Amino acid sequence: MKFQQQFESRSHSYPVPVEGVPSFDFDPYASEVLRDPYQYYEMLREAGPIVWLERYGVYAVARYDSVRNVLTDPETYCSSAGVGLTNFHTEEPWRQPSIILEVDPPEHTKTRAVFTRILSPRALKKLTSTFEAQAELMVDRMIEKGVCDGVKDLADAFPIKVFGDAVGVPAEGREHLLPYGDMVFNAFGPANDRFKECLANLGPATEWITKACQRENLTPNGFGAELYAAADAGDISHEDAGMLVRTTLSAGLDTTIFTMGNALVNLGRNPDQWALLRDDPTRARATIEEVLRFDSTFHSFYRTTTRETELEGVPLKKEQKVLVFIASANRDPRHWVEPDHFDVTRKATGNMGFGAGIHGCAGQMIARMEGEIALRTLASKVESIELLGEPVLHFNNTVRGYTSMPMRVTAKRH
Numbered sequence: 001m002k003f004q005q006q007f008e009s010r011s012h013s014y015p016v017p018v019e020g021v022p023s024f025d026f027d028p029y030a031s032e033v034l035r036d037p038y039q040y041y042e043m044l045r046e047a048g049p050i051v052w053l054e055r056y057g058v059y060a061v062a063r064y065d066s067v068r069n070v071l072t073d074p075e076t077y078c079s080s081a082g083v084g085l086t087n088f089h090t091e092e093p094w095r096q097p098s099i100i101l102e103v104d105p106p107e108h109t110k111t112r113a114v115f116t117r118i119l120s121p122r123a124l125k126k127l128t129s130t131f132e133a134q135a136e137l138m139v140d141r142m143i144e145k146g147v148c149d150g151v152k153d154l155a156d157a158f159p160i161k162v163f164g165d166a167v168g169v170p171a172e173g174r175e176h177l178l179p180y181g182d183m184v185f186n187a188f189g190p191a192n193d194r195f196k197e198c199l200a201n202l203g204p205a206t207e208w209i210t211k212a213c214q215r216e217n218l219t220p221n222g223f224g225a226e227l228y229a230a231a232d233a234g235d236i237s238h239e240d241a242g243m244l245v246r247t248t249l250s251a252g253l254d255t256t257i258f259t260m261g262n263a264l265v266n267l268g269r270n271p272d273q274w275a276l277l278r279d280d281p282t283r284a285r286a287t288i289e290e291v292l293r294f295d296s297t298f299h300s301f302y303r304t305t306t307r308e309t310e311l312e313g314v315p316l317k318k319e320q321k322v323l324v325f326i327a328s329a330n331r332d333p334r335h336w337v338e339p340d341h342f343d344v345t346r347k348a349t350g351n352m353g354f355g356a357g358i359h360g361c362a363g364q365m366i367a368r369m370e371g372e373i374a375l376r377t378l379a380s381k382v383e384s385i386e387l388l389g390e391p392v393l394h395f396n397n398t399v400r401g402y403t404s405m406p407m408r409v410t411a412k413r414h
Helices: 002-010 031-035 038-047 064-071 107-118 121-125 128-145 150-155 157-167 174-186 193-200 203-212 223-232 238-269 271-279 281-294 364-381
Strands: 051-053 058-061 147-149 300-305 309-311 314-316 321-325 382-387 392-394 401-404 406-411
Touching (some): 128 150, 150 157, 157 174, 157 238, 174 203, 271 281
Antiparallel strands (some): 051 058, 392 401
């Protein structure tokens, strides 16, 4: 394979910081990689448990055990230096760091506790019937149309409606949520053309988000209002409350949108797997877990060493950035049987689609809940789904999903 020959030749063309560590002039943010990343991930996994990416001066891990070891050791591999390529300890951050994603204990413990309480299973359970009713309305509209867009008519529309309502942001202007989230996740990579273009077009979205997250613009019973109530109680500052409302929007929205879109694509491409779900809609949760494993929403982000340490036998200096390839770990044959096979009957628990450890995605419970409800409703009402052409991929430095997905749906006969 031409790609393999090129990849292997590069692995011997550049000096490495530590003897014996494979070194690559490889750009994980290049469009050709993002378009079909899994062949590249396989090459990285097979090269060794740790590799050096010369272009960015970072070590990287792509195997399941190595990724999990980094993510579950926050004392050695911190988040306060930023979960992107920029080191906030040694460089000036281009924005104010997230007070939940980019802080370490004990500060992280305090803010995460407030966040977790507000998004508790009990709180989410109260939303179930509302989410189910909205899912039914949207699926019924898709059936009525016959030919629809799986992204615009469900994967985008459902979370924007139900999660936006749950947080309590104004209904008017929610279209700004998508470019804002796109910027957040692009920022975890390099300052490439993709990020610069996203940032240049962000003005209206930033203005709307700033205004929407202010206390007076939130509904009185939403998650946002509860965060400000936590500030009233002295658990966090009022400034922190506003920042956490923003975090809630990015943590619980974009991840859900992309996960649902990825689910529709893979079910459309695998009619046998759709049939299993259609015939047993209770498989919806297991299907979401398999989607998170097989076609991960998050593909990569960073941790930074807090001290001199050793990873996979390689000595690392303090403040060394380490790139963790989440999506690669979820396809590692050392951990998964037939990892390149999409199987909704698989027990895919243990996937790291939303990260792992204390910094696992704070919105993952509600993301899973929304995805499960949407798929269960779809499976209960729809006989067949058919992709009409190739879905349009959305290019982002960190997350993977789609912007458009023409499809045909037909109703079940009862």
